[in-house]
Amino acid sequence: MVATLTLTRPDDWHLHLRDGAAMAAVLPASARQFARAVVMPNLRPPVTTAAQAIAYRERIRAARPAGSSFEPLMTLYLTDDTPPDEIGRARQAGVVALKLYPAGATTNSDAGVTDLRKTRATLEAMQREGLPLLVHGEVSDPDVDLFDREAVFIDRHLIPLRRDFPGLKIVFEHITTREGVQYVQGAGALTAATVTPQHLLYNRNALFTGGLQPHLYCLPVLKAEVHRQALVVAATSGSPKFFLGTDSAPHAVHLKEHAGGHAGCYTALCALELYARVFDAAGALDQLEGFASFHGADFYGLPRNRGTVTLRRERWSVPETVPFGEATLKPLCGGETLDWRLVAD
Numbered sequence: 645m646v647a648t649l650t651l652t653r654p655d656d657w658h659l660h661l662r663d664g665a666a667m668a669a670v671l672p673a674s675a676r677q678f679a680r681a682v683v684m685p686n687l688r689p690p691v692t693t694a695a696q697a698i699a700y701r702e703r704i705r706a707a708r709p710a711g712s713s714f715e716p717l718m719t720l721y722l723t724d725d726t727p728p729d730e731i732g733r734a735r736q737a738g739v740v741a742l743k744l745y746p747a748g749a750t751t752n753s754d755a756g757v758t759d760l761r762k763t764r765a766t767l768e769a770m771q772r773e774g775l776p777l778l779v780h781g782e783v784s785d786p787d788v789d790l791f792d793r794e795a796v797f798i799d800r801h802l803i804p805l806r807r808d809f810p811g812l813k814i815v816f817e818h819i820t821t822r823e824g825v826q827y828v829q830g831a832g833a834l835t836a837a838t839v840t841p842q843h844l845l846y847n848r849n850a851l852f853t854g855g856l857q858p859h860l861y862c863l864p865v866l867k868a869e870v871h872r873q874a875l876v877v878a879a880t881s882g883s884p885k886f887f888l889g890t891d892s893a894p895h896a897v898h899l900k901e902h903a904g905g906h907a908g909c910y911t912a913l914c915a916l917e918l919y920a921r922v923f924d925a926a927g928a929l930d931q932l933e934g935f936a937s938f939h940g941a942d943f944y945g946l947p948r949n950r951g952t953v954t955l956r957r958e959r960w961s962v963p964e965t966v967p968f969g970e971a972t973l974k975p976l977c978g979g980e981t982l983d984w985r986l987v988a989d
């Protein structure tokens with residue numbers, strides 16, 4: 645049995661770092677696990693301009709632990725009104741992508757896009773400049789069943805978007821369904837997807853087992869077992885179209901354990917250990933490095949990292965809670981025992 649696993653230093657291609665004291669609380673965990681992360685722009689107010697992204701990047705860099713070279717890769721929040729000439733400024737500023745939140749689909753998406761047709765000129769500029777579009781791929785139509793919102797998004801929006809912008813790089817973020825997997829597999833080299841630990845580890849039964857489990861509530865919501873299995877097959881297949889994105893989305897415990905509890909799982913604390921659990925269970929530990937360290941960088945056209953991280957086969961308990969500014973945070977698998985542990989640097 646393999647006792648240690650050494651990987652090229654990985655990256656997180658979908659991360660919510662928040663801001664202020666909350667950011668200061670969660671940033672060290674990501675900086676320990678990853679060399680770089682694509683930082684989501686759904687702050688309040690959202691990060692919609694290159695100037696705001698530069699300022700946010702400086703706040704993140706300033707909050708890094710001493711000696712850390714963790715590099716935040718910035719994104720802009722696409723709105724109905726993002727001017728096409730913001731794209732050139734974004735590229736100049738080192739922004740790596742724009743994020744599409746259909747209005748009303750998820751946490752802090754009220755400023756999101758109400759109609760993709762309004763963003764045409766901006767998407768054309770992105771296609772020209774080679775800036776990828778990252779997609780929260782769910783319709784927010786209240787008439788569509790919650791569990792079908794990803795599949796309906798593909799038919800209503802993704803297929804037409806792909807047809808209208810054949811040269812645009814698209815990342816279908818946090819995919820959760822067999823339909824999502826099949827779409828990405830068939831969509832050509834400019835379409836890829838991130839996969840979260842929670843959607844690889846759990847199906848929707850887990851939300852309701854032993855009482856309601858608010859810490860497993862995220863968007864898109866967990867799906868049935870057939871979908872989880874399709875995600876595991878895709879992530880462990882070695883296909884360069886699938887890569888690591890934790891969607892780590894910290895919300896204070898009191899806002900999760902609450903009527904109208906917030907959506908998002910805090911997965912960054914032991915992200916690599918969680919993915920290692922999935923790949924180990926699938927007998928595919930040899931595919932973890934591609935998924936975690938190569939496919940994302942290759943898709944974005946960024947250099948692969950130098951240096952390595954090492955995971956050791958060792959039983960350890962994930963802390964039940966961790967501090968989060970004035971509040972606390974419950975990590976995914978908090979209080980549980982894991983079989984893999986990231987070796988301290």
Ligand code: NCD
Nearest residue numbers: 660750751862863893907908
């Ligand atoms: C994310 C958040 O809290 O920012 N929540 C979530 O459930 N995934 C938003 C998102 O990625 O959709």
Ligand code: ZN
Nearest residue numbers: 750780863864
């Ligand atoms: Zn999302």
Ligand code: ZN
Nearest residue numbers: 660684891893
């Ligand atoms: Zn997210």
